[in-house]
Amino acid sequence: MLQQLPAFSLQALESGKFTSEFEAYLSDQFMERDFWIGLKSDADRGLGRKESNGVYIGKDGYLIQKFTPPEKGELEDKVKAIQAFDQATPGLRKYMMLVPTAASILEDKLPPYASGGGERVYSDKIKESDLGNIRYIDAFPALEANKEQPLYYKTDHHWTTKGAFLAYRELGASMSFTPKNEDDFNIREVTGQFYGSLYSKSGFRHIQPDAIQLYYPKVPETVSVEYVDEQQSADSMYIMENLTKKDKYTVFFNGNHSLIRITTGHTEGRRLLIVKDSYANSLIPFLTSHFSEIDVVDLRYYDGDLLKLMEERQIRDMLILYNITTFVEDPSITSLADSVE
Incomplete structure (x- = not known):
């Protein structure tokens, strides 16, 4: 379905929900948008330009987000919000992973004049700040060591399921669970015709589509997914009919939602809260083997009381998972401080 004109309210504006939905509205509803962007990009490529609308065209067919x-003070405000939340939740085990995008892991794919090194700089600033009781889990080394594998889509800003799997393995040691091996899954390619967000945003054409893989446990597990605000439920984390739509990445949980509640068959396990962006969507399925319940909050859309949610759900573990670009750009993260005032 095309995004409709969102309803305006001060609350929606402050949370960032209105601007996010309005941007999606313009993207969906602008007449022949893809045609005009593609025409401009073809002209730019004819002139030898390697960037369009904040997207580089790199080596080996990679489109990489700039x-x-x-801005000055923005990162500090987010760190302060996280610190305030940590101080207000002394009994909560907290973990944080900021995932590098292709701009830094695949820097060798960028055009000669471009640099993706800024992500590492800001990631290190956050890592080296006083995060209190929050354990920072660095995904850089594992992804860097495996960068010859397909860890990122070529036409989309997300990591692949393979990239998410490597990060899941890194989470295990810090979060006190034993991660599964790749041999524990049946890996299936569910589409080979994925043209992602960077393909649409840049307008660059004549690029090969991506494939999306799903990891199915060889020992089947029971999972129930509740989309709380929508009052809908499903018995799978994968929405297979979305593979026929433009944004095929929404095969994972039908895209982003304010609050998703996942119940697994591990009734005696721990309960986990994940505060995240869309990078987490392809990683969460790996975590269902280790927790009895997982509540998933996207602060861009969630306007509830996070502390009350944790108290009611008796949650003792929390994971903050974003890609670095979203973390830097997304103002909703500062709402963590609002939830403890």
């Missing part, structure tokens, strides 16, 4: 550093 990293834009934050």
